[in-house]
Amino acid sequence: MWRVLRIFCVTMLLRCPACQRGQMFRTLFQMNVRCPVCGVVFERDAGEVTGAMAINTALMCLLAIVGAVLAIITDIPTGWLIGGTASVMILFGVFFYRHARAVWVGVLFLTGAIFEDV
Ligand SMILES: [Zn+2]
Known part of the structure; x- marks a missing residue:
């Protein structure tokens, strides 16, 4: 439960849920494809933005x-x-909008859909 709350807080700060340091957005509405710190891909599939739209x-x-x-x-x-x-x-x-996308990335991270490439 604490992990879920921590990831929620980290994503509300628009930071990467994996390393918790990298910024998710490079501009006001443009999300980075990869975390600038750990390199994790935020949205692996094209349709994953629909989760954020659902939250919003x-x-x-x-x-x-x-x-x-x-x-x-x-x-x-x-x-x-x-x-x-x-x-x-x-x-x-x-x-x-940015927070909804970030929270959705956090949900994807918690469900294992976002992971570091090896
Ligand atoms: Zn990261």
């Missing part, structure tokens, strides 16, 4: 649910609530 989508759905609950329990005008919730969801999706 699930969290944005939670934000939509929060917006729906606010619509029920508060007197905020509906237009403001829809606009505010949509804005927060879009901004969250953009700004959490």
Whole structure:
């Protein structure tokens, strides 16, 4: 359990789950293919980015649910609530993109899909 929590924290810092030192991203939205420190490949298959998209989508759905609950329990005008919730969801999706990909790489690492080449 501690290992899972440690890997989650390391990936939220956008660092390699294998060596915990290498940066995963070289630019704001561009992930390194390999860890610059240990050389591990972050996403071995092309479709592995879909896991990160699933994480991002699930969290944005939670934000939509929060917006729906606010619509029920508060007197905020509906237009403001829809606009505010949509804005927060879009901004969250953009700004959490790197972390979602990094967390997915952590999941892949924990399941053994990411390993050091020998
Ligand atoms: Zn590394």
